[in-house]
Amino acid sequence: MNLNLPRVAVSDRVSLSRRIRAGERTTMASLEGPGCIRRLWVTDGRRGNGRQVVIRIYFDDEPVPHVEAPFGDFFGVMHGLPWYPINTPHLSAQNYSGYNCYFDMPFARSARIEMDRGAGDTPIFLFVDWHRFPGQELDEPRRFCARWRREAPAESYGEDFLLLDADGPGRLVGFVYGVRLYDDTDRWSHGGADNIYIDGDGEHPAYLRGIGGEDTFGTSYGGALHTPETHLYTGMPYYTHADVGQARPAQRLVGYRFYDRDTIDFRKSIHVRFGSMRNDICATSYWYQEGPVRPFFEMPDWPLLQPAERFEPPWGELPKGTCDLPLPDTGSWWLCGPFWNRGDRAMEADLPAETELDPEAALDGGHDEDSPWLTEGSRELGRDGALWQRRAALRGFVDFNHVFRPHILGTPGNSGEAAAVARCVLEVEEETAASLRLAWDDRLVLRVNGGDPTDLGHHDAFRTRTVPVDLKKGRNIIVLKLSNTVGSNYGGWAFAFSAALPDGSVVLPRAERAREGAG
Numbered sequence: 001m002n003l004n005l006p007r008v009a010v011s012d013r014v015s016l017s018r019r020i021r022a023g024e025r026t027t028m029a030s031l032e033g034p035g036c037i038r039r040l041w042v043t044d045g046r047r048g049n050g051r052q053v054v055i056r057i058y059f060d061d062e063p064v065p066h067v068e069a070p071f072g073d074f075f076g077v078m079h080g081l082p083w084y085p086i087n088t089p090h091l092s093a094q095n096y097s098g099y100n101c102y103f104d105m106p107f108a109r110s111a112r113i114e115m116d117r118g119a120g121d122t123p124i125f126l127f128v129d130w131h132r133f134p135g136q137e138l139d140e141p142r143r144f145c146a147r148w149r150r151e152a153p154a155e156s157y158g159e160d161f162l163l164l165d166a167d168g169p170g171r172l173v174g175f176v177y178g179v180r181l182y183d184d185t186d187r188w189s190h191g192g193a194d195n196i197y198i199d200g201d202g203e204h205p206a207y208l209r210g211i212g213g214e215d216t217f218g219t220s221y222g223g224a225l226h227t228p229e230t231h232l233y234t235g236m237p238y239y240t241h242a243d244v245g246q247a248r249p250a251q252r253l254v255g256y257r258f259y260d261r262d263t264i265d266f267r268k269s270i271h272v273r274f275g276s277m278r279n280d281i282c283a284t285s286y287w288y289q290e291g292p293v294r295p296f297f298e299m300p301d302w303p304l305l306q307p308a309e310r311f312e313p314p315w316g317e318l319p320k321g322t323c324d325l326p327l328p329d330t331g332s333w334w335l336c337g338p339f340w341n342r343g344d345r346a347m348e349a350d351l352p353a354e355t356e357l358d359p360e361a362a363l364d365g366g367h368d369e370d371s372p373w374l375t376e377g378s379r380e381l382g383r384d385g386a387l388w389q390r391r392a393a394l395r396g397f398v399d400f401n402h403v404f405r406p407h408i409l410g411t412p413g414n415s416g417e418a419a420a421v422a423r424c425v426l427e428v429e430e431e432t433a434a435s436l437r438l439a440w441d442d443r444l445v446l447r448v449n450g451g452d453p454t455d456l457g458h459h460d461a462f463r464t465r466t467v468p469v470d471l472k473k474g475r476n477i478i479v480l481k482l483s484n485t486v487g488s489n490y491g492g493w494a495f496a497f498s499a500a501l502p503d504g505s506v507v508l509p510r511a512e513r514a515r516e517g518a519g
Contacts, residue, residue, distance in 0.1 A: 001171055001288055003104055004140040005036055009131035017045075017125045020053065025116040029128045033060070034138035037105035037130045040113075043097050044071065044082075045123035050097070051080040051305040053122065056114045059107040059143050066293050069148035070305055071115070073284045075099035076237070078178030078254045079307045084238045087230045090174065090258055090286070093237075103173070103286065105144040108137075118302030142170065142288040149297040150282040152308040152318040156183055157381060159320075159402040160195060160273035163283045165296040165327050165395070168199070168266040170289030174233075174258035175272070179213075180242075180307055181250040183278035185377075188251055189213035189223035192275015192412045197494070200396025201330050202268030205439040205496035207397070207462040209489040212411040213275060217255030226253070233258045269328070269395040275412060280308040280316075298323045331393040331497075331509035334359070337386050337420025338404040340367040346419035347443055347483050353421040354447060354479050357512060359388040371417075377407025390511050398422055399494040400482065413491030418484040424509035426476045426499050434471050434507070439464040439496040440482055441489060447479040461488050464496075477512060 014029045031037070044053065050072015057067035067074065076091040077083055077099065086093040092100040105111065115124060147164065154161045163175055179188045193210025214222030218234030230237040234257050241249035264270070272285065299305075300323045308316040336353035339346035345366065352363055363386035367374050373383050389403050400420045405412055426434070438444065441463070444456045448469050456465060484493040499507045 001104065001173065003036070003106055003142070005106060006034065006133040006136035006138065008133065008136060010134060012130050012132050014126065014128040017123055019121055019123050020115055020117045021121050022117050022119050025114050027112060027114050028124065028126055029113040031107070031111040031128070031130060033107045033109045033111065034133045034136060035107055035111065035130050037111060037128060038102070039127070039129040040101040041127040042071075042075070042099045043125045045125065049080045050077050050082060052119065053115050053117050053124070054299060057105070058112045058114070059105070060109045062292055064293055064295060066143050067146040068295070068299060069146055069284050072099070073148050073176070073282065074146060075101055076176045076254070076256060076284070078176065078238070078282055079180060079252065081238070084228065084254070085230055086237045086256070088232060088235070088256065088258060089260065091256070103144050106138060106140045107143070118305070141290045144286070144288055145293050146284060146286045147295065147297060148282065148284045150280075150318050151276070151320050152280040152316060153182065153278045154276035154281045155320055156185065156191070156276070156278035157377070157405050157407045160192060161276040161281050161283070162273055162296070162324070164270060164272040164285040164287065166270050166287055166289055167291065167294055168268045168270065168289065170266055170270070170287055172196070172259055172264040172266070172270055172272070173286040173288065174256065175283050175285040176254060176256045177274060177283045178254045178281065180252045180280040182244060182280060182308070184246050184248070184250075186277055186409050187223035188253070188277055188279055190409065190411050191277040194257070195273045195275070195399070196264065197271040197395060197397045198264070198266050199268045200271070200394070200496040201498060203437075205396065205462070205464060207439070207489070207492060207494055207496070208264075209492040211413065211490050214255070216257055233260055271395045271397065296325050296327060298325055328395065329508065330396045331424065332511040333391055333393060333398055333509060334388055334423045334511050335391055335398070335400065335403055335420060336363065336388045337365070337400060337418070338373055338383065339365050339386055339419045340371050340417065341419040341483050342368060342417045344443075344483070347445060347481065351421060351481070353386065354453070354481060355450065357388070357423055359390070362387055372406035372408045375406065375408055381407055383407070393497070393509065396496045396498055397494055398497070400484065401491070401493045413486055416485040416491060418493070419481060420493070422480045422482070422495070423512060424478050425512040426471060426478055426507045426509060427474065428471050428476070428501070428507060429473065431473045432471050432501055434469050435500045436467045436469055437464065437498040437500065438467060440494070441487060441492060442485055443483040444495065445481040449476055462492065475512070478509065
């Protein structure tokens with residue numbers, strides 16, 4: 001990343017060996033700014049489990065660490081392993097546990113590196129190579145950030161694994177992603193790939209969607225067999241099969257993706273997820289942002305850092321939501337679906353879900369015999385009919401794939417010919433004009449306060465349109481109906497929504513009370 005740093009730099013280095021004692025947080029280095037860390041080299045003298053130590057880095061006396069991750073995972077070595085070869089411009093790992101980090105980490109006043117250990121003592125050897133900028137001001141407002149997160153087990157055929165939720169402005173640098181497969185239903189990679197939601201609560205929303213998990217890391221056909229290899233910006237440096245007592249061996253793997261050429265900037269927010277099956281999944285995300293960092297995951301107790309050998313205590317089970325922290329409130333919706341849309345039948349019809357809210361109702365989805373929502377797995381999940389679910393928006397986005405994904409083998413995106421309905425209330429104190437900012441792909445139909453449907457048309461790619469509407473005093477019911485085809489983003493089925501008043505203030509959508517009235 002191009003940073004605005006002072007021109008005159010004085011090279012400096014911290015080089016030390018220090019023993020970290022169990023249960024004690026140890027300050028490894030304190031740097032006086034302005035300055036910029038250019039390289040970290042660290043090794044654990046025990047050459048052991050990379051999740052026995054946690055690293056935290058603080059900039060400019062902020063109380064919340066900008067970096068917080070298990071020792072090995074921060075350097076791209078996941079699953080508590082001591083090492084495997086990594087060779088990228090940002091991270092490298094060498095035998096036995098020589099960890100290198102090359103992210104630039106600027107700071108105006110101070111930088112502090114802390115480590116602590118869960119059990120036993122260990123010697124840590126450390127180089128911090130950095131630049132001092134004596135007598136100069138640091139004008140660069142962005143700070144380097146990194147966070148680790150884990151689910152064990154993650155969700156299968158449902159909501160994707162959360163990698164990152166951050167406030168802007170900033171830039172996503174990349175992530176390292178690890179999977180230990182225990183779900184024998186489908187390939188790990190068939191859970192899907194990266195889904196990046198950008199500025200859903202901003203002026204120009206964008207949505208980037210992948211295909212299969214291995215494709216994110218620049219490989220191909222990597223769902224079942226792969227040769228470990230490390231490359232410049234993408235790679236899968238660790239890939240093996242383990243005997244976990246199933247009929248076929250299970251993959252254990254790590255992939256990384258860095259966005260150097262295809263930069264990903266965000267102004268208001270970024271939200272990143274990765275398609276998942278019911279496996280042990282972990283990830284470290286790296287980004288730059290202005291302002292204090294806001295954690296979205298709380299580091300668990302030491303036993304829950306360790307990889308799961310089985311999904312039962314005390315084997316490192318960490319179910320979804322166990323350590324998650326609240327995300328910013330950008331509204332809530334009622335969603336209803338899936339409706340079969342072959343020949344645009346659901347988009348052309350007046351669906352009951354568009355005019356009445358009944359969360360207890362099970363509606364006819366109108367599926368043909370070959371609908372993916374009529375498979376045995378989809379029926380077991382209760383997705384063979386159209387059901388209501390209340391959902392929070394994700395930084396202004398609503399993704400129907402998190403709610404209505406069919407249970408079919410293969411990567412998601414093959415569930416086209418579908419439609420779903422979203423309903424919310426906008427409440428205003430007086431009658432007013434408003435601007436609805438909508439971003440979507442495929443076809444979108446809008447209803448306001450039970451009026452005639454307005455067909456907003458079809459977008460081949462995720463694009464934005466602003467629609468003027470008149471809101472009455474009090475509660476206004478907004479209904480959106482969105483179709484889904486495979487299209488140019490492999491079956492993305494999401495929209496972003498914002499409602500602005502003439503004075504620039506924003507009205508958050510709220511899930512209406514049940515049986516509040518007709519749409």
